[in-house]
Amino acid sequence: MSALPLHRRHGVRLSFRYLIAALLVVIFCFPVYWLFIISFKTPDEIFAFPPVWYPESIQFSNYKVLFKDGDAATVGNSLILASVSTFFAMIFGTIAAYSLVRFKTGGENLAVWIISQRMMPPVAIVFPIFLLYVWLGWVDSYFGLIILYTAFSLPYVIWMMRGYIEDIPLELEESALVDGCTRWEVLWKVVLPMARSGLFATAVFTFIFAWNDFLFALVLTRTEVTTYTVQVTHYFGGQSNFWAKIAAMSVLGTIPVFFTVAVMQRYLVRGISMGAVKG
Amino acid sequence: MRAYHEQTMPATAVHPDRNFKYWLLAPAIFLLLLIGLFPLIYSLVVSFMRIDMMDTDTSFAWFYNYKNLFKDGRLWWSLAHTLLITAIALPLELLLGLAMAYLFLEKMPGRQIFISLLVLPTIISPIVAGATWRLLFDNKYGPINQILSWFAGERVNALWTINPTLVYPAIIFCEIWQWTPFMFLILLAALSNVDKSQTEAAEIDGARFLRTFRYIVLPAIWPVMAIAILIRGLDLFRIFDIIWALTQGGPGTKTETISIYAYTQGFKQFETSYTAAIAFLVVFILTVICTWAIRRMGLAK
Numbered sequence: 391m392s393a394l395p396l397h398r399r400h401g402v403r404l405s406f407r408y409l410i411a412a413l414l415v416v417i418f419c420f421p422v423y424w425l426f427i428i429s430f431k432t433p434d435e436i437f438a439f440p441p442v443w444y445p446e447s448i449q450f451s452n453y454k455v456l457f458k459d460g461d462a463a464t465v466g467n468s469l470i471l472a473s474v475s476t477f478f479a480m481i482f483g484t485i486a487a488y489s490l491v492r493f494k495t496g497g498e499n500l501a502v503w504i505i506s507q508r509m510m511p512p513v514a515i516v517f518p519i520f521l522l523y524v525w526l527g528w529v530d531s532y533f534g535l536i537i538l539y540t541a542f543s544l545p546y547v548i549w550m551m552r553g554y555i556e557d558i559p560l561e562l563e564e565s566a567l568v569d570g571c572t573r574w575e576v577l578w579k580v581v582l583p584m585a586r587s588g589l590f591a592t593a594v595f596t597f598i599f600a601w602n603d604f605l606f607a608l609v610l611t612r613t614e615v616t617t618y619t620v621q622v623t624h625y626f627g628g629q630s631n632f633w634a635k636i637a638a639m640s641v642l643g644t645i646p647v648f649f650t651v652a653v654m655q656r657y658l659v660r661g662i663s664m665g666a667v668k669g
Numbered sequence: 670m671r672a673y674h675e676q677t678m679p680a681t682a683v684h685p686d687r688n689f690k691y692w693l694l695a696p697a698i699f700l701l702l703l704i705g706l707f708p709l710i711y712s713l714v715v716s717f718m719r720i721d722m723m724d725t726d727t728s729f730a731w732f733y734n735y736k737n738l739f740k741d742g743r744l745w746w747s748l749a750h751t752l753l754i755t756a757i758a759l760p761l762e763l764l765l766g767l768a769m770a771y772l773f774l775e776k777m778p779g780r781q782i783f784i785s786l787l788v789l790p791t792i793i794s795p796i797v798a799g800a801t802w803r804l805l806f807d808n809k810y811g812p813i814n815q816i817l818s819w820f821a822g823e824r825v826n827a828l829w830t831i832n833p834t835l836v837y838p839a840i841i842f843c844e845i846w847q848w849t850p851f852m853f854l855i856l857l858a859a860l861s862n863v864d865k866s867q868t869e870a871a872e873i874d875g876a877r878f879l880r881t882f883r884y885i886v887l888p889a890i891w892p893v894m895a896i897a898i899l900i901r902g903l904d905l906f907r908i909f910d911i912i913w914a915l916t917q918g919g920p921g922t923k924t925e926t927i928s929i930y931a932y933t934q935g936f937k938q939f940e941t942s943y944t945a946a947i948a949f950l951v952v953f954i955l956t957v958i959c960t961w962a963i964r965r966m967g968l969a970k
Contacts, residue, residue, distance in 0.1 A: 411783050418787050425801045441812050486697035493690035507705045511907040513928040514948035517935045518708030541704035573689050602794035604910045619796045640797040
């Protein structure tokens with residue numbers, strides 16, 4: 391290697407990096423490709439040996455069945471639950487974070503208590519919540535799950551927004567107060583616009599958390615507000631799996647997330663790194 | 670609004686309106702108490718009783734359930750399974766993520782597209798990830814055995830989700846596939862923030878890559894890396910979805926993790942009080958681990 395001139399060495403290294411990168415993309419994306427491709431296959435193609443690597447033609451009958459039977463409505467349920475709970479978690483979480491940062495409400499102890507709530511494993515909490523929900527009659531209701539997802543996202547939202555709000559210069563808020571704004575107006579007109587990119591980044595993750603949830607939905611829904619994740623598992627059978635339905639339902643549930651992430655990408659990467667760096 | 674202003678409101682944040690800060694916190698605290706603390710206290714009480722499907726007796730049996738925990742072999746096996754998966758998957762995710770982060774650290778054309786594609790597994794739902802791998806691992810119609818056959822030169826008929834020796838590699842593979850990109854993104858962000866002049870200076874001095882990494886890069890990225898390890902460690906400890914989709918804890922109870930076991934006890938056997946006791950065991954273990962980890966990793970601020 392060292393015999394090569396420097397620019398050649400650089401070129402060899404770069405093409406080597408591309409090779410590895412391409413290999414990684416194939417490995418990490420192939421399962422996603424396979425999931426999508428199965429959803430477009432005919433039963434003959436799905437149950438072919440050896441496997442069919444790409445279908446002859448793209449056909450949508452697997453999706454049509456889901457829409458005809460009403461199974462696709464579970465994606466709508468997920469959408470309602472995830473977006474409404476994200477909305478409330480962002481509002482309640484942001485104002486709570488503002489209070490923690492600007493007024494040091496409850497001191498360090500309260501902040502630590504809130505963050506420690508996130509360490510609670512869902513399985514430890516889901517059973518008592520189930521008992522509580524049976525008692526309150528909240529099982530299988532939008533309301534119950536929205537409250538649950540909102541509460542479960544709160545520590546994360548507060549944790550993240552705390553970091554973003556700390557970065558907002560205090561002078562801006564003070565001058566708004568001097569100008570005669572009420573405290574709510576300061577929050578609404580100064581703090582929220584300033585924390586905009588942080589709000590988006592946090593909201594994407596909050597949405598994805600609620601969207602991807604399975605355990606809570608499995609325990610707390612029956613028939614009315616079944617989410618798509620629960621619906622996917624309904625197609626697992628002992629002997630024969632409904633492959634086409636598993637794949638099509640999974641794709642229906644995955645597309646909204648891909649879409650959200652594609653639109654929000656620049657916030658997303660920042661959100662991950664900020665969250666980790668700010669701790 | 671005007672009247673509010675005339676009540677000689679202090680102009681600085683140091684002397685805020687008395688109740689304002691509490692109003693801001695009220696909804697969040699209320700929800701956290703309702704969903705976090707209240708169920709925990711409620712189930713603590715239940716764990717001291719003997720409620721199950723047959724018996725709704727609410728008299729106190731005190732530590733009856735907790736004593737049973739120690740005699741329950743299936744519980745300790747499920748805990749061992751959980752730790753086994755964590756102990757294998759976590760270091761692999763970390764190392765792979767780190768290697769990938771190094772690969773993409775330097776600028777290269779199309780870098781952003783590669784990164785976007787590599788992140789796909791992390792954003793799909795774990796239950797979908799499990800379902801996808803279930804399709805991939807199918808012994809006859811799945812592509813994995815087919816690809817292995819090409820290399821083996823003969824037909825491979827591995828029963829990935831049924832064979833007791835293959836089921837752990839299958840689960841761990843799926844887990845690594847889904848979460849390595851998460852490690853990769855975090856570590857890439859951390860590595861990008863490392864001061865380049867220091868690493869370059871070390872290289873000019875002739876320091877080997879490993880030495881540079883150990884003494885310059887690692888201390889710089891450690892705070893971020895420690896949090897990533899902690900987050901992933903906690904997630905792995907509560908692993909449920911992927912296993913539920915792949916094996917449901919089977920074959921038999923071979924891949925039952927603590928979450929799967931608690932779910933089975935609570936929602937299939939209806940052992941209400943006993944499940945509450947398991948939940949408290951989990952909370953206890955996690956509290957101990959977290960406290961230890963946070964101290965050990967020097968994260969306490």
